[in-house]
């Protein structure tokens with residue numbers, strides 16, 4: 270089976286063959302190389318920023334599956350030098366470095382919560398000034414760039430086939446670039462490679478003998494970082510369609526001119542725009558939603574990895590996507606069904622790989638709507654035949670819609686082992702007074718809370734608990750008593766905040782007792798009391814279970 274990708278440069282869907290394979294490099298040396306433009310770290314990433322991160326995470330997962338986990342090199346840069354960063358730092362009254370570090374940590378945390386694998390490299394622009402300067406010097410030497418009033422500018426007419434990617438007429442390009450009409454430019458299309466810094470702005474020694482220290486333009490960053498990590502020509506360059514012009518067009522101009530290559534990347538892959546409730550997202554009018562808001566509370570509800578990724582992948586990456594509350598609610602309904610269907614899956618025994626139908630959908634230019642269509646069919650069959658739940662679970666984890674419960678369990682095991690080590694070893698003479706036992710129990714519970722709060726809600730607490738230490742197992746016992754098949758950490762946190770699991774169990778027992786004694790009014794009042802805090806009690810032949818319905 271052959272991967273086909275749509276290449277924006279040639280406007281064609283073509284067979285994807287990595288360069289190293291085509292060149293027939295020795296097996297062990299072959300790598301698939303992908304570069305994706307990353308965030309400019311000055312504020313929380315919004316859901317539009319999350320789209321390329323998720324789309325290219327799916328492509329990364331697919332490439333790893335096709336070529337081997339250690340064969341794919343995925344670079345996503347961090348832009349930590351930019352006018353917006355300087356402005357934001359001044360506005361907040363913090364050091365630039367402090368702002369970029371903090372924003373990067375927030376970004377990393379947010380995209381991890383969306384189930385994205387870390388890229389192979391996340392280079393920061395400020396750590397690649399030297400290769401940027403080297404490229405700039407080379408471009409000047411070759412006549413592709415020139416110095417004017419302490420700026421270095423790329424001379425667009427020096428590249429006869431400039432504009433191949435966006436294929437726009439020159440006047441449209443000029444308007445789109447919103448280029449500064451500076452008198453020192455030889456051509457209005459010429460763009461900045463380096464510019465002098467004002468006092469107080471980040472600055473490095475300038476190239477080409479320019480006296481005033483300065484800083485790089487945005488486009489040269491990506492050319493330099495891609496070069497350092499992936500070489501002069503590589504397989505895939507990705508990003509949002511909004512970056513096609515001028516950013517990607519200028520990356521191509523710089524890299525191809527510097528290295529005399531026919532292409533910068535053999536495939537240019539662009540994801541479509543994202544709108545919010547049918548409107549363009551714009552901070553200026555308050556029509557924006559950040560990843561952090563979704564994860565911590567948007568429209569009064571907390572949204573998780575499965576819901577956000579489901580909605581993101583239900584539209585083909587190249588199409589415009591409308592992000593709506595209605596869409597998220599639909600995603601919640603569907604993914605919570607899938608969580609229930611897969612709750613009993615023995616995740617330890619499952620080798621995560623895509624079903625043939627999922628694979629063939631993804632091989633066709635990452636057709637995720639088609640893949641999701643198949644998941645629906647798979648889920649329908651799995652309801653009737655529980656053995657098929659394994660395949661559904663495996664597909665969901667492969668697509669990153671669910672977290673891999675085995676990996677989550679491994680992490681928890683690690684922490685719980687550490688806690689157990691700190692406890693007095695079994696058989697050792699210890700002071701077994703109530704005070705000491707209470708102390709250790711409290712510490713365990715505190716640890717458990719921390720783990721849960723950092724734990725992905727798509728992982729099932731109950732099915733994962735079996736791999737945990739015996740002390741942890743004990744702490745989860747009350748949750749199993751009347752708990753449903755699938756309990757997410759979010760549910761546990763909710764119950765802990767609203768009523769506490771011990772108290773909930775006590776109320777359920779009281780109700781069962783009241784029913785046994787035919788005191789139905791009392792039983793009903795307990796049900797509605799619990800219902801008023803968003804917990805529904807379900808009675809069936811097997812007994813009574815609770816369910817969180819926020």
Ligand SMILES: [Zn+2]
Nearest residue numbers: 306307491516
């Ligand atoms: Zn870039």
